[in-house]
Amino acid sequence: IIMITLPTTPDLSAINGYDVKLYGLKGDGVTNDQAALNTLLNTTAPTGSTIYFPAGTYNFSVALAVSKGVTIMGEGNGSVVHSTSNNITIFDVTVSDVTFHDLQITGTGSDPVLYILNYGIYFHGADSSNYISRLNVHRVRIFNSNAYGIRGKFISDFDFSDNDLK
Numbered sequence: 357i358i359m360i361t362l363p364t365t366p367d368l369s370a371i372n373g374y375d376v377k378l379y380g381l382k383g384d385g386v387t388n389d390q391a392a393l394n395t396l397l398n399t400t401a402p403t404g405s406t407i408y409f410p411a412g413t414y415n416f417s418v419a420l421a422v423s424k425g426v427t428i429m430g431e432g433n434g435s436v437v438h439s440t441s442n443n444i445t446i447f448d449v450t451v452s453d454v455t456f457h458d459l460q461i462t463g464t465g466s467d468p469v470l471y472i473l474n475y476g477i478y479f480h481g482a483d484s485s486n487y488i489s490r491l492n493v494h495r496v497r498i499f500n501s502n503a504y505g506i507r508g509k510f511i512s513d514f515d516f517s518d519n520d521l522k
Contacts, residue, residue, distance in 0.1 A: 373405065373406035373407075373408050374396060374400065374401050374405055374406065374407055374408060375408050375410060376389075376392075376393065376396065376407060376408065376409050376410070376414070377410055377412070379392060379393075379395070379396045379400060380392035380395070380396075381393055381396075381409075381414055382412075382414075383409070383410065383411075383412025383413060383414045384412065384413070385412070385413035385415065385436075385438075386415070387415060388415050388416065388417055388440065389414045389415055389416060390415075390416045390417055390418055393414070393416070393420060394420075397420065397421065397422065397423060397426070398421075398423075401423070401426070403423055403424050403425045403426070404425040404426070405423075405425075405426055405427070406426070406427040406428075406429060407426060407427070407428050407429070408429055408430070409428070409429070409430040409431070409435040409437065409459055410430070410431060410435065411430075411431045411434035411435055412434075412435065412436070413436040413438055414435075414436065414437050414438065415438050415439075415440050416437065416438070416439055416440065416441075416444075416446065417439070417440050417441045417444070418441070418444060419444045419445045419446065419447070419448040420437075420446060420447050420448065421448050421449075421450070422447055422448070422449045422451065422454050423451060424451035424452060424453055424454070425451075425452075425453040425454070426453075426454055426455075427454075427455040427456075427457070428447070428454075428455070428456045428457075428459065429455075429456070429457050429458050429459065430457075430458050430459030430460070431458060431459075432458050432459070432460075432495065433460050433497060435458070435459040435460065436459070436460045436461075436462060437459060437460070437461045437462070438461075438462045438463075439462070439463040439464060439474075440464070441464065442463070442464040442474070443474065444463075444474060445474055445475045445476075445477075445478045446461050446463060446475070446476050446477065447461070447476070447477045447478070448478050449477065449478065449479045449480070449488070449491070450480060450481070450482070450488065451488060452488045452489050452490050452491070453489075453490045453491075454479075454490075454491055454492070455491075455492040455493075455494075456477060456492070456493045456494070456496050457492070457493070457494040457495050457496065458494070458495050458496070459496055459497075460496070460497040460498075460499070461476040461477065461496065461497070461498045461499075461505075462498070462499045462500050463476065463499070463500045464500060475504050475505070475506065475507045476496075476498035476504075476505045476506060476521070477493065477496075477498070477505070477506045477507075478506075478507045478508075478509075479491050479506070479507070479508045479509070479511045479514070480507075480508065480509040480510055480511070481509065481510030481511060482510070483510060484510060486510065487510045487511060487512045488510065488511055488512075489511065489512045489513035489514070490513050490514075491508070491511060491513070491514040491515070491516075492514070492515045492516075493506060493514075493515075493516045493517075493519055494515075494516075494517050494518055494519070495518050495519065496519045496520075497519070497520040497521075497522075498519070498520070498521045498522070499522045500522075504521075505519075505521030505522070506519070506521065
């Protein structure tokens with residue numbers, strides 16, 4: 357007998373969660389989901405929320421800013437956050453208490469001139485007097501960023517595990 361455990365949709369009400377498809381994101385691999393996600397991140401979801409990406413490919417053309425205390429989660433490799441622009445960092449994190457898990461982040465990886473500007477996730481405090489902390493990245497695959505999959509500057513207290521960066 358072979359037992360297979362399939363991923364299940366989390367109980368979002370138990371974790372102050374928001375399913376992005378219920379807030380206008382298509383995840384169809386064609387639509388630019390930028391405006392709908394920015395509305396969700398900046399006006400609807402409070403600090404401490406979980407933003408849940410069900411299986412799908414969500415396209416963005418501008419860096420996504422993440423609020424303090426937010427968790428970004430998906431259903432593993434089936435949940436893809438994709439940059440359609442070759443000159444952006446996909447997730448730009450300047451606050452503490454942020455978690456990413458169980459998703460895939462992809463870029464275009466097509467501009468060697470801009471390689472120093474593009475990351476899958478960029479964690480950065482303002483300066484050496486203003487570190488950000490309590491940062492977590494687990495079971496995240498990051499492909500085709502022009503530079504590093506994950507970059508950190510002025511950060512402390514981080515836990516990155518079981519990730520695949522290419």
